Amino acid sequence: MNGVHDMGGMDGFGRIEPERDEPVFHAPWEGRVMAMMRAMGCVGGWNLDMFRNARESQPPSFYLTASYYKSWEKTLETLLLERGLVMEEEIVASRSFSGSTVAGQPLRAEDVSKALKRQSYERSTSAAALFKVGDGVRTRNIHLPTHTRLPRYARGRRGTIERVHGCHVFPDSSAVGAGDDPQWLYTVVFDGSELWGTDDDPSLKVSVEAFEPYLEAL
Amino acid sequence: MSHHDDDEDHSELSEMTLRVRALETVLLEKGLIDPAVLDLIVEAYETRIGPRNGAKVVARAWLDPDFKRALLEDATAAVSSLGHVGEIGDHLIAVENLPTLHNMVVCTLCSCYPTDLLGLPPVWYKSAPYRSRVVRNARGVLAEFGVNLPPEMEIRVWDSTAETRFLVLPMRPAGTEGFDVDALASLVTRDSMIGTGLPKLPEVGP
Known part of the structure; x- marks a missing residue:
């Protein structure tokens, strides 16, 4: 979707303000939200792309x-409410009115390390990759109303395939519950002038990680 | 957005604390979470999973050409082979800074970051100013971080739009001949592994 989360190239957000000696969490509730999201990610029945889709919405x-x-806390509530795992009235009352409707077990202490390690999104495929390193490509000018990972600033632009990463879960499909639909994934690099016009910094190159359905041969 | 909820008025802080506590209670009563497990997750990020892990990897790459080659070839496998920096998930990619090339990492769409190796990202990395500007005006962003590179040096911005994760391998500072892994790692900052900073310079002797 063409949401405000897709902010590459936008103006007006002001200076970057790094915080000296920034703590991992600025308040205890932030850590609880992060940990609940991690723990519920194992039993809630949603995936990473559904989480992103909910937050972007x-x-x-x-x-x-x-x-x-x-924003994460609100996203967690949305994911729980959508699936009927929790009711708004229960959060307001700070107690559960009924048992869990989930068959799975909660995340256990001995599985925490595994749960925090990034999983693999690579999948096997019999399809051959359409592109190889060095190929010229153009990103498609597509505007899906649902979750997608091709940023607006990189649509309809000419670039070059720089790396081929194998076949990965396709977020556009995974986010809407339509399965992994694995697709070849590439690093596509663009000249800054292709993205922003010739007056911009000639020494800039920008790459995105692009799934094959985002690309067409030049 | 640079503000945090704890900067807001006291009633809002209380509101978030109460809301989160209520949600945790409901999930606990339904048997969906174990609060002791939440404690372990918070503790992992507060004490074990952080940029010191990445700094050890960079220092090792500076010292050991074979390891550096392996890191650039397959960073997940290379880092996992070290064994002492925690569990590293898939698709970690190390990108090397050169005298002619400076790499920077962003996630314009959200907050993708090599969390396994660097811990949770800082607020500025997830903020609109960084995400919106670095893909267009990387030099301006670098200047705000106090980094000024020669105009002819290519700047390469990696937008993390899939499940690949990027670690910048900065250049080893001059004057560090004979340094061991720990001494080198102490020069590697978090920002130098994102590309918004450079490693610290060694302190000059008396």
């Missing part, structure tokens, strides 16, 4: 003004 005014973990 937040109203733009909320997305832009809520802190990162406040």
